[in-house]
Amino acid sequence: MMWTARRTSFRLQWGAWVVALSFGSMALSCAKPPQQQIDAAYASFEAALAAQAEIYAPQAMKAATEKKAQLESEIVAQGERLFKSYRDVANTASELQVLAERAQKEALAAKEVAKRNAEAAIEAAAEAIATARDCLKSAPAPASATAPPGR
Numbered sequence: 042m043m044w045t046a047r048r049t050s051f052r053l054q055w056g057a058w059v060v061a062l063s064f065g066s067m068a069l070s071c072a073k074p075p076q077q078q079i080d081a082a083y084a085s086f087e088a089a090l091a092a093q094a095e096i097y098a099p100q101a102m103k104a105a106t107e108k109k110a111q112l113e114s115e116i117v118a119q120g121e122r123l124f125k126s127y128r129d130v131a132n133t134a135s136e137l138q139v140l141a142e143r144a145q146k147e148a149l150a151a152k153e154v155a156k157r158n159a160e161a162a163i164e165a166a167a168e169a170i171a172t173a174r175d176c177l178k179s180a181p182a183p184a185s186a187t188a189p190p191g192r
Contacts, residue, residue: 072125072126072127073127074116074119074120074127074130075127075130075131075134078131078134078135078138079112079116079130079134081134081138082109082112082134082135082137082138082141083109085137085138085141085142085145086105086109086137086141088141088142088145089102089105089141089142089144089145089148090102092144092145092148092149092152093148093152094144094145094147094148096148097147097148097149097151097152097155098144098145098147098148098151101140101143101144101147101148102144102148104140104144105137105140105141105143105144108133108136108137108140109137109141111133112130112133112134112137115129115130115133116130
């Protein structure tokens with residue numbers, strides 16, 4: 042009788058382990074991607090594009106573009122796995138967000154500098170035009186305004 046009780050107890054313990062492992066593996070395989078972090082990273086990337094970071098901050102935008110490609114490949118790789126872990130995806134999404142925000146900030150600063158430089162060039166050109174007009178007004182008139190050239 043004692044042997045049967047141990048055997049039943051062993052079977053129950055073994056069954057409990059099987060059930061626990063089954064639920065654990067289902068929980069791991071049903072992990073969801075950190076969609077809020079991914080969406081925030083993509084929004085930051087789009088904001089950098091809207092700020093023309095590829096023109097005004099090309100190095101920072103290149104880094105953000107490379108990180109975006111890495112994020113997309115990690116999302117695909119995790120989607121194909123049986124036991125999903127989106128920890129790396131979350132970290133890469135955070136890194137993308139930081140890089141994209143940096144690219145946007147650098148682009149906006151570079152645009153402001155370009156704007157100031159353009160305004161200074163316009164002002165300098167306007168002064169040069171005014172100086173040229175003054176020189177033309179004080180220049181002597183041609184000797185014979187009515188005589189045809191070459192005579």
